[in-house]
Amino acid sequence: MTRHAQSERLRLSDELDRLGPDEPTLCGGWQTRDLAAHLVIRERRPDLLIGGAIPFLSDRVRRRERAITHGDYAALVDTFRRGAPAWNPMSQPKVDELANTIEFFVHHEDVRRAQPGWEPRDLSTAMQGALWTALRRSARLMFRKSATGIVLIAEGHGRYAAKLPDHHGTVVLRGTPAELVLYAYGRKDVARVELGGDADDIAALQEAELGLG
Known part of the structure; x- marks a missing residue:
């Protein structure tokens, strides 16, 4: 193991x-x-x-x-x-x-990532896969306060519909599993994730409190 x-x-x-x-x-x-x-x-x-x-x-x-x-x-x-x-x-x-x-x-x-000059680590495929599996287990909880629908796309690992839309449309988040994890757990400012969707929906997601808070 x-x-x-x-x-x-x-x-x-x-x-x-x-x-x-x-x-x-x-x-x-x-x-x-x-x-x-x-x-x-x-x-x-x-x-x-x-x-x-x-x-x-x-x-x-x-x-x-x-x-x-x-x-x-x-x-x-x-x-x-x-x-x-x-x-x-x-x-x-x-x-x-x-x-x-x-x-x-x-x-x-x-x-x-709180230190100057940081760059994302080059994680193994196995570690990225483990993070993706773990994120799919927790994503609905992490995104529960978002008014938008959420679709996560981790290239090479798959896609996951984490939340249905509420007052807004759906936002698609694309990145490595590691970066998607960081975004979902509230580290939006440092997560290198591409957001796709209507500008108002993206703004609503960016303002939402994510994670366990």
């Missing part, structure tokens, strides 16, 4: 190490240390994720999150590099692949 999520985990870890704790990312004001902390908390501290939604625990949760974020950065990245602990289902390769291929790819690009 090819471990695309594991490969992205290691590449993202290397990039976080290379850049250090204080570089920008594409994640809403986060620096690299914030992103590293998010990745570790997601896999190792689900209590903090749950507690953050409970009002009387929120202050305590924020203090613990800050302690993780502003602790030893190299140790934080190394903890992420080692992977999910055995009690977490994401430690199992099949679950890791399903849960983390897009997660780690997008966050890797959040780091890379």
